[in-house]
Amino acid sequence: MDLFDKCEVNMGPLGTYADRAEGYYMFPKLEGEISNKMMFQGKERLVWSLNNYLGLANHPEVRKADAQAAKDWGMAYPMGARMMSGHTKYHEQLEQQLADFVGRPSAYLLNYGYQGMVSIISTMVNRNDVIVYDSEAHACIIDGMRLHFGKRFVYPHNDMENLETQLKRATRMVAKTGGGILVITEGVYGMAGDLGNLPAIVALKEKYNFRILIDDAHGFGTMGPTGAGTDEHYGIQDKIDIYFGTFAKSMAGIGGFVAGDEKVIKFLKYNMRSQIFAKSLPMPMVIGALKRLELLRNDPSHREKLWTVVNALQKGLKDAGMNIGATESPVTPVILNGGVNEATQITYDLRENYDIFCSIVAYPVVPKGTILLRLIPTAVHTLEDVAYTIESFRTVKMKLDNKEYAQEMKAM
Ligand SMILES: Cc1ncc(COP(=O)(O)O)c(C=O)c1O
DSSP states (O other), X not given: OOGGGHHHHOOHHHHTTHHHHBTTTBSOOEESSSSSEEEETTEEEEEOOOOOTXXXXXXHHXXXXXXXXXXXXXXXXXXXXXXXXXXXXXXXXXXXXXXXXXXXXXXXXXXXXHHHHHHHHHHHOOTTOEEEEETTOOHHHHHHHHTOXXXXXXXXXXXXXXXXXXXXXXXXXXXXXXXXXXXXXXXXXXXXXXXXXXXXXXXXXXXXXXXXXXXXXXXXXXXXXXXXXXXXXXXXXXXXXXXXXXXXXXXXXSOEEEEEOHHHHHHHHXXXXXXXXXXXXXXXXXXXXXXXXXXXXXOTHHHHHHHHHHHHHHHHHHHTTOBOTTOOSSOEEEEEXXXXXXXXXXXXXXXXXXXXXXXXXXXXXXXXXXXXEXXXXXXXXXXXXXXXXXXXXXXXXXXXXXXXXXXXXXXX
């Protein structure tokens, strides 16, 4: 067998659909300015598919700061990894401001959210430690745990009774190994928009000795009275030991950060291999992030606008009889009954006949017989966009109920 045989024989769970889906359902090209309406295959569509929650991607001040920083510094500076030659006062400034904003003493930048999370996990645990994690953990958490040499126990999504069972097992285990316990949850679950049950997890700290790491990719900038995250939403920032956020969503950039106590962040800074042995974030990303953070902190109108759209969309969909699950965040799922065939037909119908572009999630990510259409409202959507979308979904659901999507779809 040749190593490359697999490239034709088994393309993997997503690659299997490549021939039929590439360019339309997978790897679609959205063109034009990032906004509520963008071009897809030559036609303007209403886009509900981007995590540009606060609408900062095309904010004039952001665009100006990005352009100026690129002009002043180029994309290369600083050359090298932070520890060797890639450290600047701007990186430090951004870290201090992020730490202040999320209410922690210290923060450290990460070149990518995903890669950063992998490294936080693999650095924080050794073979004697035990990880306890939610079954719906993001791929970056799963990959971080793949680098963990010790035990890991999973609890069904947000099942707090089962979490306690796993904590009992973990406690017995570390009594033998002499290690510690790390519980990992997300703040906002990015597919269905429900929140990690942080208060219940924190309450278990009274009975068990463990530390909590939250991945707040979707909560940073959107949740809490000041947008500081899901733990701020619950008023328990001081109980969450390690906070992780990314710049890829509300901050409309790239990169991320980890925040916590000084000794923990210092330990991560000196031990996270993906940051020590990889090039530092380029200056335009750092200076651009400083501008985004300034807007995020000082101008609540973006978050207020976001939530006006979120509330109108979620209420409207519910009033129209849609099942939007248990979301408490901007992420808005519309859950319908049907298989992969219906899911692709609905998406096609929405895109071609209603000019609505949203993402679909079908089996195996959601249970068989369930379709999840995921809408991401942002501050640049309008209430007209919301009304139009609710009407369109009402019609599409009627068609689904009347079995109009039951026919096998012809090849595209
Ligand atoms: C929950 C969660 N964690 C981590 C990431 C990775 O972040 P980034 O895109 O900054 O690498 C994402 C983004 O897709 C995410 O949704």
